[in-house]
Amino acid sequence: MVLKVFRWSPGSRERLQKYWVKALQGMTVLDALVELQRNSDATLAFRYACRVGMCGSCAMVVNGRERWACRTLLSNLDRGPVTVRPLYQFPLIRDLVVDMAPIKNKMLEMKAVFVPGRRAMDGDGFALIGSRTRERRAIDAAIECIGCGMCVSACTMVSHDPRFPGPAALNRVFTLQRDSRDGAHADRSQAVLAEDVLTRCHGQANCTAVCPMEISPTDSILALRRRAVLRLFGIGPR
Amino acid sequence: MSARRAEPVRDRKMLTRRMGSAEAWRDTKVGMWAWLLQRVAAIGLVAVIAAHLKNPFARPVQAALLALVLFHGLLGVRAILLDFGLPARWHRLLFLLALLVGVAAFAAIWRWRWY
Numbered sequence: 001m002v003l004k005v006f007r008w009s010p011g012s013r014e015r016l017q018k019y020w021v022k023a024l025q026g027m028t029v030l031d032a033l034v035e036l037q038r039n040s041d042a043t044l045a046f047r048y049a050c051r052v053g054m055c056g057s058c059a060m061v062v063n064g065r066e067r068w069a070c071r072t073l074l075s076n077l078d079r080g081p082v083t084v085r086p087l088y089q090f091p092l093i094r095d096l097v098v099d100m101a102p103i104k105n106k107m108l109e110m111k112a113v114f115v116p117g118r119r120a121m122d123g124d125g126f127a128l129i130g131s132r133t134r135e136r137r138a139i140d141a142a143i144e145c146i147g148c149g150m151c152v153s154a155c156t157m158v159s160h161d162p163r164f165p166g167p168a169a170l171n172r173v174f175t176l177q178r179d180s181r182d183g184a185h186a187d188r189s190q191a192v193l194a195e196d197v198l199t200r201c202h203g204q205a206n207c208t209a210v211c212p213m214e215i216s217p218t219d220s221i222l223a224l225r226r227r228a229v230l231r232l233f234g235i236g237p238r
Numbered sequence: 239m240s241a242r243r244a245e246p247v248r249d250r251k252m253l254t255r256r257m258g259s260a261e262a263w264r265d266t267k268v269g270m271w272a273w274l275l276q277r278v279a280a281i282g283l284v285a286v287i288a289a290h291l292k293n294p295f296a297r298p299v300q301a302a303l304l305a306l307v308l309f310h311g312l313l314g315v316r317a318i319l320l321d322f323g324l325p326a327r328w329h330r331l332l333f334l335l336a337l338l339v340g341v342a343a344f345a346a347i348w349r350w351r352w353y
Contacts, residue, residue: 156270206269
C-alpha cells in the first residue's frame, strides 16, 4: 500500500512523500507510520501516546478526513494512495506534528476555566453533582472532550474566521455555564456574546461528524445560543 | 472586562482545507452541503426573481422560482428546528426530509396549475 505523507520542517518546502508499506491484517495508520519510522525513514515526525484510541494525540487528516491514526485500519481505507496530513488550523511544528496551543488559548480567551462560586463547597468539602441529576445529564457527553483538536480542524468557520473560538472551546464553555458550582457565568456570557463567537457557528456539524468521543459541539453551541437569546428577552439563566 | 486575546497564529505555517482540491471535497459532510446549497439557492433566487419581475409569465422562470423558494425555505426550516433544540444528530435526516418534502411540494404545486 502506498502512503503519501505530508513532510515539512521549518526552513524547508512542504511536500507529500511517497512510502510503500506492506499492509498486514489489522494494521492501523499509526502502525504503518511507526513501521516507516523504524525501517524506512527515521526523520519522519508524528505524535502518539496511548496507541489504543484513548488519548487523542495521534489525531491527523487521513484521506481528507480527521481521524485518530491508531483507530484507523488501513483495510478500511481506499486501496489507492492513502494521504496523511497534519490537522488543519493548527500551527505546524514538523511533518505531522502540530502545536495544540490554540485550543488552550481559545479556552482562556472564552474564560472557559472553572472558577469556584458560592455553591462550589458544601459542608463536607467540594460540592458533588449526582450522576443522575438533570444538571449532570445535560453536560454528560460534553465533559468527555479530551482536546484532540479534530473538531477544530474540521470546522470550516475556524478557517474562515481566526477569531472564532471553535467547537472545542465553546463546548467547554457550555459545560461550565451549566455547572452550578461555577462562579463566572456572567463573565463568560459576556465573552461569548462577542460578534465572532456564537453567531459565527453556521451549524454545519462537521465537528460533530468527526468527534471520536461522540460529543456534539454543535448541540453545545446551539444551547449556548438559545440561552443568549433568552437572556435578550430577560428570561432564562446566564 | 475585555476577553483575553491569544497570540496570533496566522503568521505561523498552518494547513487549511484547500477547497480547490478533490481531497477537500471528498469528505464534505451532509451539514456542510445543506449550508452550502442553501446559500447557493439564495444567490439563485436573486437572479430568478429579477427574471421573474421582467416576465412573470415565463414558465421556466416560474418553475425555477418555485424550486428555489422551496429548497431555500425548507433548508431554512431545518436550520430553525435545529436552533430550537432538535438534536444535531438528526441533521442528516432533516436534510433528507427537506429535499423530499421540497420535491413532493414542487410536484404537487406544479400539477395544480392555479391559473
